[in-house]
Amino acid sequence: MNEYDIAVIGGGPAGLAAAIEAKKHGAGTVLLIDREMELGGILQQCVHNGFGLHIFREELTGTEYAERFIKELKELRIEYKLDTMVLSITEEKVISMVNKTEGLVNIKAKAVILAMGCRERTRGAINIPGTRPSGIFTAGTAQRFVNKEGYMVGRNIVILGSGDIGMIMARRLTLEGARVKVVAEALPYPGGLVRNVVQCLEDYGIPLLLNHTIVDIKGKNRIEGVTIAELDENRKPIGGTEQFYECDTLLLSVGLIPENELSKGADVKLDPITGGPVVNESMETTVRGVFACGNVVHVHDLVDYVTEESRTAGRNAARFVNGEAGGYGPVIRTKPGNGIRYIVPHFIRRDKVERSVDLFMRVDRIFTDKKLVVKSGDIVIRAINKAYMRPGEMERINITAESLKAAENLSLTIDVE
Amino acid sequence: MYDIAVIGAGITGCSIARELSRYNIKILLIEKNSDVADGTTKANSAIVHAGYDAKPGTLKARFNVPGALMYEKLCSELDVPYKKTGSLVLAFSPEEMKTIQKLYDQGIANGVPDMEIIGKDKVHEIDGNLSDEVVGALYARNAGIVSPWELAIALAENAVENGVELFLDSEVTRIEKMNGLYRLHMGDRFAEARFVINCAGLYSDKVNEMVAAPSFKILPRRGQYNVFDKSLGNFVNTVIFQCPSDSGKGVLISPTIHGNIFIGPDAEDIEDREAVQTTLEGISYIWEASARSAKGLKPNAVITAFAGIRARSSTDDFVIGESKEAKGFINVAGIESPGLTAAPAIAVHVADIVKGLMGGLEVNPGFNPVRRRVVRFMELSEEDKRILIKQDPRYGRIICRCESITEGEIVDAIHRKAGARSLDGVKKRVRPGSGRCQGSFCGPRVMEILARELGIDIKDVVKNNRKSYILAGETKDNSLYEDIHDIAAASRKV
Numbered sequence: 001m002n003e004y005d006i007a008v009i010g011g012g013p014a015g016l017a018a019a020i021e022a023k024k025h026g027a028g029t030v031l032l033i034d035r036e037m038e039l040g041g042i043l044q045q046c047v048h049n050g051f052g053l054h055i056f057r058e059e060l061t062g063t064e065y066a067e068r069f070i071k072e073l074k075e076l077r078i079e080y081k082l083d084t085m086v087l088s089i090t091e092e093k094v095i096s097m098v099n100k101t102e103g104l105v106n107i108k109a110k111a112v113i114l115a116m117g118c119r120e121r122t123r124g125a126i127n128i129p130g131t132r133p134s135g136i137f138t139a140g141t142a143q144r145f146v147n148k149e150g151y152m153v154g155r156n157i158v159i160l161g162s163g164d165i166g167m168i169m170a171r172r173l174t175l176e177g178a179r180v181k182v183v184a185e186a187l188p189y190p191g192g193l194v195r196n197v198v199q200c201l202e203d204y205g206i207p208l209l210l211n212h213t214i215v216d217i218k219g220k221n222r223i224e225g226v227t228i229a230e231l232d233e234n235r236k237p238i239g240g241t242e243q244f245y246e247c248d249t250l251l252l253s254v255g256l257i258p259e260n261e262l263s264k265g266a267d268v269k270l271d272p273i274t275g276g277p278v279v280n281e282s283m284e285t286t287v288r289g290v291f292a293c294g295n296v297v298h299v300h301d302l303v304d305y306v307t308e309e310s311r312t313a314g315r316n317a318a319r320f321v322n323g324e325a326g327g328y329g330p331v332i333r334t335k336p337g338n339g340i341r342y343i344v345p346h347f348i349r350r351d352k353v354e355r356s357v358d359l360f361m362r363v364d365r366i367f368t369d370k371k372l373v374v375k376s377g378d379i380v381i382r383a384i385n386k387a388y389m390r391p392g393e394m395e396r397i398n399i400t401a402e403s404l405k406a407a408e409n410l411s412l413t414i415d416v417e
Numbered sequence: 418m419y420d421i422a423v424i425g426a427g428i429t430g431c432s433i434a435r436e437l438s439r440y441n442i443k444i445l446l447i448e449k450n451s452d453v454a455d456g457t458t459k460a461n462s463a464i465v466h467a468g469y470d471a472k473p474g475t476l477k478a479r480f481n482v483p484g485a486l487m488y489e490k491l492c493s494e495l496d497v498p499y500k501k502t503g504s505l506v507l508a509f510s511p512e513e514m515k516t517i518q519k520l521y522d523q524g525i526a527n528g529v530p531d532m533e534i535i536g537k538d539k540v541h542e543i544d545g546n547l548s549d550e551v552v553g554a555l556y557a558r559n560a561g562i563v564s565p566w567e568l569a570i571a572l573a574e575n576a577v578e579n580g581v582e583l584f585l586d587s588e589v590t591r592i593e594k595m596n597g598l599y600r601l602h603m604g605d606r607f608a609e610a611r612f613v614i615n616c617a618g619l620y621s622d623k624v625n626e627m628v629a630a631p632s633f634k635i636l637p638r639r640g641q642y643n644v645f646d647k648s649l650g651n652f653v654n655t656v657i658f659q660c661p662s663d664s665g666k667g668v669l670i671s672p673t674i675h676g677n678i679f680i681g682p683d684a685e686d687i688e689d690r691e692a693v694q695t696t697l698e699g700i701s702y703i704w705e706a707s708a709r710s711a712k713g714l715k716p717n718a719v720i721t722a723f724a725g726i727r728a729r730s731s732t733d734d735f736v737i738g739e740s741k742e743a744k745g746f747i748n749v750a751g752i753e754s755p756g757l758t759a760a761p762a763i764a765v766h767v768a769d770i771v772k773g774l775m776g777g778l779e780v781n782p783g784f785n786p787v788r789r790r791v792v793r794f795m796e797l798s799e800e801d802k803r804i805l806i807k808q809d810p811r812y813g814r815i816i817c818r819c820e821s822i823t824e825g826e827i828v829d830a831i832h833r834k835a836g837a838r839s840l841d842g843v844k845k846r847v848r849p850g851s852g853r854c855q856g857s858f859c860g861p862r863v864m865e866i867l868a869r870e871l872g873i874d875i876k877d878v879v880k881n882n883r884k885s886y887i888l889a890g891e892t893k894d895n896s897l898y899e900d901i902h903d904i905a906a907a908s909r910k911v
Contacts, residue, residue, distance in 0.1 A: 124721030134880035
């Protein structure tokens, strides 16, 4: 069985950044594995701009952003396998994979970095009533058809859910000559970034109906239309508000789910809220030497943050294989308080924080003119004024190593106050 | 000219066509949809019933038990997954225990083997997640689960291998009675046959009325289902029924042959035979009703919903036999539950009817009951996987990540007799798109493979029927802009 220092599962932005960073920090043999025919993951179907503002201080398209990392990966001569599916990962870090040229291959790694990304929630998962005709796509599948393969998915479009990919596809399809009639969102606020609401919907005159959902799908062969109704505060349809929209295509942008089937096989503990692995400040999971980064951990809004997080994972995986990881020391637990859905990382080993650590979180509802307050017991470690917070946008707080020393009872709580 | 035309390629028509292919006769199997197993056969509870439900003396009772007993051999010949899981009918009160006793007695009268009335403790020993309110149950070890559409597809494939001709996309719209034969019109073409077997499911009354006065009516009854992710796969290990009511066998919780769990169906009488939509009311009802058997299923583990329509006859039993008015026209209609279970036994019986009408049948010397094995890559040993990929590298390329289905399996499903021609056709045969991502990842790749293997443009790949197109054209296609020519002309003038 071939042995590697580090195996990285997934060649999207997370896997690329992690592999590169690991190599730069002294990992000997690094192998990156991806199931697609090319590296870059979903970035390869993101032809729109808005990538790289934090990392490169310039605005790139998704493909350009990916290209920079792919180039660096190749310059560093990091080994990678494409069109290769990982079938399983064991706790002992034996990875079983299969492809056309080598067949079934097992390798053993000293450290594994999970970077499988996420998948889209489907119609079935949200139980939309109606018939089951063709013409219903998840937004990402439509994006792949339009941007990568050059095919139109339809002409008269309705979009359910206001996730970022859905809104970006509203603009993309409009530019390709299709008519996007409406975007319906069941929640009282948009699912994605405000900048996408403005640049992808408002600028093109596409109506966004908040507190609305689809209550019926019509069409025997191809979809012929949907009925949209307003929802009351318990998210039940209000009788009499139903409106029929004729369409030949329905796009779904109703959420993303971290893809952790392989992680379960490696016995990695998952957080039921994020759907991703429980991790510490080094992005190490509950299995020693198994790291995770990017959307497999929690769904991000911006790829730049994925890159930062993945560099942390790569750097620490290299330390681990080089025997520099050391012991645990005091461990601080992060706890979501009032108004916070989750915090990543879940644990901070105080001695392992060099200068500072970023805490990522999402609020559970809309807040205006509030504070994000980080406390340990009664001691306020950091407080930030926030004019506006909503679940669609991830919040980030930087905590210095110095201030962590105050976390005396080894727990950090974050509240909206 | 055919000896026999079978109208309808669902489980009933496919079973009969395959049974008749044992004999030296010319058989035509006609299906209005673009694939076999595309009606009720692809949307039902997928249960092989033990046989205690049917009232003694009915045709349902007559064919259920022998049908169930034929499954093991049939599925092994055709390489179709089938599992004898056993079933439990739960009782929640002493009153319902009386119903259980009645079902048991009925089962004995129908000749059902391996039944037992069991108490609460034994029920929980069999399936630990069941409700504490259960007081006892009827346990029938002979019940099982199967994939009905895979069985029908396998039967059709085997029938075609043994000489049956299959017409798809061919709706019989008119039947002419001629001298000693029938002329079946399908759009602008026709076929002639000496005998016709009407297995038209939801439309079997309409087809009967093409040659005879109405003698039964199909009263469509819809049932809705939710299917759960495989992570809940062992939530129950047996088929869980509640005590039956007038409208059917009640809401089930059951494992599927592929390792999922489903709940359903409700029973709703409807007019429209095409109304296979799910509804808010229907889905809420099956949640409410199934929660009585077991709690703990979560809505966020649902991967899909579907509805199927039972072809219930106004006579409240199967309608099987030669029409009184039309010689040589055999109705096999009203095949609702336990129709799937009964189908193999019905097929043998119909073959006997045909033998009677034709004065005996000569055996087809080339008949082979065994279908070429289906490769299920993930079920192979590591060694066999390696060997297979060496022989055919397409088995080393996984297309469907949820169900781990390889390109090799998909290509095989396309090139078999009665093979897949659409996205759903591939899904029904080898299951890419049946998992938690519901095809959002593998759909485009399966379409590429279909286009390549069938030699068609990817834009012509459909979901199931001919009008269910998936791609609407190419991007940068000027014809999308209705007024492009006006705009171009206007700009030239400037």
